[in-house]
Each structure stands twice: as C-alpha cells, then as structure tokens.
Amino acid sequence: MSECRGRSTSRIRRAVNNVDLQSFRFWFQFTAFVLFVYGGYLAIDLGNSIPMFSCGYNREGRAGVCYLLPLQHQLARPWEQLFSAAGIAVLTGFGLFFLWFIVLNKGWCGFMCPLGTLQDWLTSLRKRTGIRYSLYGEKPFNALSWVKFVLLALMILIPLGIGGGWFSHDMGAPFCQICPGRVVLPLFTGDTTQLTLDFSSVSGLVLTGLGMFIAGMFLIGSFIKKRFFCFFCPMSALHYLIAKPALLKLKKDGETCTKCGNCFNVCDMEIRAIADDIVKKDAMTDDCTLCLKCVAACPEPGTLKVEFAGLKIFESTEEGFLKRMNKGAGCDGHSH
Numbered sequence: 001m002s003e004c005r006g007r008s009t010s011r012i013r014r015a016v017n018n019v020d021l022q023s024f025r026f027w028f029q030f031t032a033f034v035l036f037v038y039g040g041y042l043a044i045d046l047g048n049s050i051p052m053f054s055c056g057y058n059r060e061g062r063a064g065v066c067y068l069l070p071l072q073h074q075l076a077r078p079w080e081q082l083f084s085a086a087g088i089a090v091l092t093g094f095g096l097f098f099l100w101f102i103v104l105n106k107g108w109c110g111f112m113c114p115l116g117t118l119q120d121w122l123t124s125l126r127k128r129t130g131i132r133y134s135l136y137g138e139k140p141f142n143a144l145s146w147v148k149f150v151l152l153a154l155m156i157l158i159p160l161g162i163g164g165g166w167f168s169h170d171m172g173a174p175f176c177q178i179c180p181g182r183v184v185l186p187l188f189t190g191d192t193t194q195l196t197l198d199f200s201s202v203s204g205l206v207l208t209g210l211g212m213f214i215a216g217m218f219l220i221g222s223f224i225k226k227r228f229f230c231f232f233c234p235m236s237a238l239h240y241l242i243a244k245p246a247l248l249k250l251k252k253d254g255e256t257c258t259k260c261g262n263c264f265n266v267c268d269m270e271i272r273a274i275a276d277d278i279v280k281k282d283a284m285t286d287d288c289t290l291c292l293k294c295v296a297a298c299p300e301p302g303t304l305k306v307e308f309a310g311l312k313i314f315e316s317t318e319e320g321f322l323k324r325m326n327k328g329a330g331c332d333g334h335s336h
C-alpha cells in the first residue's frame with residue numbers, strides 16, 4: 001500500500017518536474033490577467049491590498065486594487081489623524097497586503113501581475129518581429145538596482161510630507177500619477193479617461209505629464225528590453241524587504257552547480273548571481289520575479305528548486321531539462 005502511494009507520488013513529482021513551464025506560465029498569466037483586469041465585471045472584489053499592479057484606476061474591470069494606491073492615500077492623512085486611531089487602518093492595510101504576499105512571495109510578479117504579463121507579451125511580440133533585445137550589462141544593472149528602493153522611499157515620504165503640510169494635496173497618490181499601470185491597464189477595458197493631462201494645478205500637470213511619458217517609455221522599453229519596468233518597480237522593492245518569512249522560496253544547492261550559466265541565460269532580470277553564487281541557499285535576489293525559468297533551464301538534478309513551506313514542489317532534473325529543450329521550451333535565452 002505505502003509502496004503504491006510512493007510510486008504515485010514519484011509519478012506526480014516527475015510530471016511536475018517535466019512540465020513545459022513556458023506554456024504553463026503563459027496560461028497562468030493569461031488567466032490572472034483576465035481575473036485582475038476584467039474580474040470586476042463579474043463582481044469579483046479581492047480588496048485593496050493586492051501585492052502587485054491591479055490598477056485601481058481601471059474602475060469597471062478591476063477585481064482588486066494594488067496596495068500602493070490606498071497606502072499613499074492613508075499616509076497623506078494629516079499627521080494628527082495618522083498618528084492616532086487612523087494609524088490602525090494603515091497597519092490593517094499592511095497586514096492584509098502581507099498576508100496576500102506571504103503565500104506567493106514574488107510569484108505575484110512572475111505569474112500574476114498584469115503589468116508584468118504585459119511586458120512578457122510585448123517581449124513575445126518583439127520576438128515575432130525578429131528584433132534582438134537589449135541587455136543592460138553588469139555595471140548599469142547594479143546601478144539601476146537602487147532606483148526601485150529610491151522610488152519606494154519617495155512613495156512613502158511624499159505622502160507623509162503631504163500629511164505634514166509640506167506638499168500640496170493636489171499631488172494625490174504621487175506614484176500612481178507616474179505609474180504606467182494607471183495609463184495602460186484601463187485601456188484594456190476601453191477606458192481612456194487616464195489619457196489626459198491634469199491642468200488644474202502645476203503639480204498635477206507635471207505628474208500627469210510625467211505619467212504619460214513614462215507610459216510611453218514602458219511600452220517602448222518593454223518591447224526592446226525584457227521586463228523593462230520591473231527593474232524600477234517600487235512594489236518589487238517592497239516585496240524584497242518583507243520576503244524573508246514568505247512561504248514560496250527559490251533555493252540553490254551550490255555544491256552541485258557546474259556554473260554552466262543556463263539559468264542566467266534565461267533570466268529576464270539578468271541576475272548573474274543565480275549562476276555565479278554557489279554559497280547562498282536562498283537564491284531569490286531583489287530583482288527576481290520568481291518566474292522559475294532558471295529552475296526549468298538547469299540541467300543538474302536538484303540544484304535549483306522551489307519550496308512551499310519547506311516542501312519541494314518543483315526542481316531541476318536532467319529529464320525535465322531535456323524534455324523542455326526538445327520542445328524548444330525553456331531555452332528562451334539572451335540570444336532571443
């Protein structure tokens with residue numbers, strides 16, 4: 001009996017490790033995109049603590065709201081309110097956000113975020129045109145790593161400054177004014193109201209103008225650079241700061257790594273450490289989106305793996321690697 005159960009467990013494990021990750025991810029991301037961009041039409045409402053970009057400005061279709069929108073509004077309250085009972089609302093909001101996040105960790109980025117999915121679709125479009133994509137190179141890559149943390153700090157400090165009376169309330173939720181999600185995602189439900197400039201104040205005009213420019217950069221940049229916006233995303237920075245207790249983990253066994261570089265070659269975020277670092281067991285870095293492409297591309301048994309609450313759910317195997325190579329899946333490398 002237990003031998004039989006063991007055999008079926010190992011069959012399931014083998015099937016999971018042999019999965020065509022490219023196609024699995026495509027359908028998972030597609031479903032999540034439909035849910036978060038159109039779910040509102042089916043009266044789905046997952047609240048306003050969602051740990052990735054499900055834009056609140058997509059008024060009709062949204063099935064939940066990106067946490068950064070309510071966070072900025074809450075922090076912009078006058079200080080006498082913020083540092084009294086209203087502060088509890090900030091803590092409750094953060095607690096809910098944290099609960100959503102703790103399950104999937106940055107898997108929200110690799111599998112669920114509509115803005116991440118859109119970037120992947122633009123990459124697919126570029127590939128069809130045969131245009132090569134651009135790489136940052138190591139130095140600019142390291143320099144750019146800080147941008148998202150600076151944006152996160154500004155996204156917290158500016159609303160606090162509004163609440164303290166240092167900045168005008170016209171700025172609203174300042175990050176949302178410049179976020180490409182505000183301009184681009186409502187377009188998928190035919191809502192063009194965000195394609196306008198706010199002439200009612202100087203700060204409104206500057207921020208909405210900047211927002212239009214960044215949305216244009218998002219579309220062009222994501223076409224020529226994989227996950228162009230994710231490098232600068234303050235949500236990604238916030239994720240990384242709170243990722244330690246999350247249940248989904250990317251692990252590496254450096255002792256069996258041959259430094260072949262396959263994992264780096266398929267990594268959209270150009271994370272060299274995934275191939276080079278043979279010391280750290282926790283392989284998730286600040287830019288990682290937990291897309292798991294590195295696990296699918298690693299030929300060494302058990303060298304890269306994904307665990308959920310300590311349980312192995314997907315790991316690199318020679319058989320899985322060969323199957324994906326033969327299908328042409330999982331070899332979506334830097335030469336494409």
Ligand code: SF4
Nearest residue numbers: 109113116230233236
């Ligand atoms: S890092 Fe990318 S995928 Fe993650 S929340 Fe930001 S835009 Fe979305």
Ligand code: SF4
Nearest residue numbers: 257258260261263298
């Ligand atoms: S693909 Fe696997 S063996 Fe090759 S460098 Fe990456 S972790 Fe090491």
Ligand code: SF4
Nearest residue numbers: 267288289291292294
């Ligand atoms: S390190 Fe692996 S999981 Fe993280 S972004 Fe790169 S390929 Fe995806």
